[in-house]
Amino acid sequence: MNVIQTAIAGVVVVETRTHADPRGAFTRLYCARSLADIIGPRTILQINHSRTALAGAVRGMHFQHPPHAEMKLVRCVKGRVWDVVVDLRAGSPTFLKWHAQGLDMESARMLVIPEGCAHGFQALEADSELIYLHTAFYTPSSEAGLRHDDPKLGIRWPREAVELSPRDRSHPLLPADYAGIQV
Template identity: 80%
Template structure:
């Protein structure tokens, strides 16, 4: 596994090799030994799977507040997505900046989203599927969200955003005095 930093402090792209032959292909999805430096004392405690049926659909931007903040490792296992991380950490050099990474099964890349950052994605192909590895359990009272179209963030989505959930449409815009999340 090759760990590549992104412009967002603490966010990484992890490249893995796919071994293919006449039978098909094999890709290592996660390896605690290879990612030990990145993971530190964190452990994967929950794995989620999502399927998004329509190209253009947006899910996110979601995060959990401390003390339930989580690191997420996100991998596309079918289709293609535009995966976005937004830094919400107070005092971070990349505060309120975003980074996007195209993920698909063929490239076998994974995006690592650190604690204190929001995550969302847009399906670029129908029936796109993601696997999320989480370092904290989902805690409804700690969840937060940002609007996909918040002018403060100015995220450039590759397709016209469609099919947002009512929850994602109802997230408030960031207030002018937003100071960030302490992690």
């Protein structure tokens, strides 16, 4: 596994190799030994799968507040997505900056999203599927989100956003004095 740092501390792209032959292909999705420097003492506690039916649909921008903040490892296993991370960590030099990464099965890339960052994506192909590995359990009382189109963030989505959930549409815009979250 090859780890590529991004401009946001803790947000990394992990490249893996797909081994293909006439029978098909094999890709290692996760290896605790290879990712030990990134994962540290954390444990993967939950694995989720999402399927997004419509190209252009946006899911996010989601995160959990401490003490249930989570690291996420996200991989596209079908289709193609534009995956986005926003740094919400109070005092971070990249506070409110975002990083976007194209993910698809062929590239075999995984995006690591640390605690204190919001995550969302736009499906670039119909029926795109993601696998998420989480270091904390889903805790509804700690969940929160940002508007995907918040002008304070200025995220450049590759397509017009369609098919937002009522929850994602209802996230408030960030207030002018937003100071971030402590992780």
